[in-house]
Amino acid sequence: VDIxxxxxxxxxxxxxxxxxxxxxxxxxxxxxxxxxxxxxxxxIGVKHCIGVNSxxxxxxxxxxxxxLEAGDxxxxxxxxFIATCLGATTLGANIKLVDxxxxxxxxxxxxxx
Numbered sequence: 001v002d003i004x005x006x007x008x009x010x011x012x013x014x015x016x017x018x019x020x021x022x023x024x025x026x027x028x029x030x031x032x033x034x035x036x037x038x039x040x041x042x043x044i045g046v047k048h049c050i051g052v053n054s055x056x057x058x059x060x061x062x063x064x065x066x067x068l069e070a071g072d073x074x075x076x077x078x079x080x081f082i083a084t085c086l087g088a089t090t091l092g093a094n095i096k097l098v099d100x101x102x103x104x105x106x107x108x109x110x111x112x113x
Contacts, residue, residue: 028053059087068093079109 007014029074033051045106068074068103070092078097085095094110101108 054083056083056086056090057079057082060090063087063091063093075107075112079105 009011017032019075024030026032037049037051040051041047050061052061063074068079068088068091072091072093073087073096074093075096075098076088077100079100080097088095097111098107098111099105
């Protein structure tokens with residue numbers, strides 16, 4: 001993947017959007033964030049979209065959406081990225097790390113207790 005070539009195809013639009021954000025001085029939330037959320041929701045065909053600052057916060061919101069609460073157990077594979085655990089512990093959930101099957105890299109269901 002040639003990231004620089006891809007960037008060149010959208011450079012004027014990206015540069016204009018970044019300059020707009022800097023000119024307004026509104027880097028968190030604000031009209032640009034709301035505009036992005038609205039346009040992205042329309043693009044993917046949903047009613048709402050929530051912009052977050054990180055994958056950790058995205059996972060936290062997903063856990064909340066699923067109805068998970070403090071004290072609930074979340075099982076994930078031991079070689080996961082830390083955001084998986086941090087989103088859960090922010091919620092107050094308990095993490096259970098499970099080894100993976102070497103052949104698939106997926107959770108070894110036989111090791112879930």
